Amino acid sequence: MRRPGGIEKGIIHYNREAGHGHYVMAIELPRIFGDSLPGQFMMIRKPGFNSPLLARPFSIFSRKNMEEKTVVEVIYRVVGTGTELLASCEVGDILHVMGPLGRGFYVDNRLRKIVLVAGGVGVAPLSFLAEHCREHPARKHLEIISYMGARTETLLVGIERLELLCDRVKVATDDGSRGFHGAVTELFSQDIVLDGGDETGFYACGPRAMMRKISEMSAGSGMKCQVVQQVTPLLVRGG
Numbered sequence: 001m002r003r004p005g006g007i008e009k010g011i012i013h014y015n016r017e018a019g020h021g022h023y024v025m026a027i028e029l030p031r032i033f034g035d036s037l038p039g040q041f042m043m044i045r046k047p048g049f050n051s052p053l054l055a056r057p058f059s060i061f062s063r064k065n066m067e068e069k070t071v072v073e074v075i076y077r078v079v080g081t082g083t084e085l086l087a088s089c090e091v092g093d094i095l096h097v098m099g100p101l102g103r104g105f106y107v108d109n110r111l112r113k114i115v116l117v118a119g120g121v122g123v124a125p126l127s128f129l130a131e132h133c134r135e136h137p138a139r140k141h142l143e144i145i146s147y148m149g150a151r152t153e154t155l156l157v158g159i160e161r162l163e164l165l166c167d168r169v170k171v172a173t174d175d176g177s178r179g180f181h182g183a184v185t186e187l188f189s190q191d192i193v194l195d196g197g198d199e200t201g202f203y204a205c206g207p208r209a210m211m212r213k214i215s216e217m218s219a220g221s222g223m224k225c226q227v228v229q230q231v232t233p234l235l236v237r238g239g
């Protein structure tokens, strides 16, 4: 019997460049992935290659359940050998996929509003969270406010979907090419007083510096924030 966390064969449906060095890939997987929760991830490896030997982790961006299959999307940024190999994959190629892994976000049914803070590819689990809430009978009326940041406008990968799902999306770019000129945490910190309160849940995912800032802010304000760390342990790197 199939169990979550086993290694499954995935078939690539598409693998599109969506911004400089950023890709959105859709993979057809067995129905076991149909129960994936926002915040969970999967380990992906292209079989037949020794370098890298180990699978790489990627957050689930979306999943669509079909009769017997589930199509899962990921957003990835090319940073090294594993992600370069993924970028070279074509429609119909086979991948080895282990998952879904991790605990996923907790959404308290008493919440009235959720605030998402995404940096770069950190948008993937947060967009999935917004989608999941919109499909959930007890959560679809939640107010969803998003903050998304990237280096420049063309790297706001996944923002269109966020705009469809959320009541409001506030944007920050490091170079000022779209929205607020500066870090997304700076933009978010201007609103944090307005967005606080027990009926608001905060969720964040992004680069290390952004997560450090968010944790400092949450320690100082009492804001309860759940985060996804997209930081690969040293053991995995280069393996």
Ligand SMILES: Cc1cc2nc3c(=O)[nH]c(=O)nc-3n(C[C@H](O)[C@H](O)[C@H](O)COP(=O)(O)OP(=O)(O)OC[C@H]3O[C@@H](n4cnc5c(N)ncnc54)[C@H](O)[C@@H]3O)c2cc1C
Binding pocket: 041, 052, 056, 057, 058, 059, 060, 074, 075, 076, 077, 078, 079, 080, 081, 082, 083, 084, 121, 124, 229, 230, 231, 232, 233, 236, 237, 238, 239
């Ligand atoms: C739970 C989890 C979820 C993740 N989800 C996503 C996702 O949705 N999209 C995505 O693009 N990435 C995600 N990542 C990061 C992704 O796994 C790494 O970018 C990937 O493993 C790099 O593999 P590589 O072989 O291309 O690079 P490597 O050859 O292993 O490394 C190349 C260079 O990139 C640096 N590097 C490697 N990993 C990271 C990292 N996580 N952050 C910063 N620098 C790094 C290395 O230090 C090295 O300098 C996630 C990581 C974790 C742990």
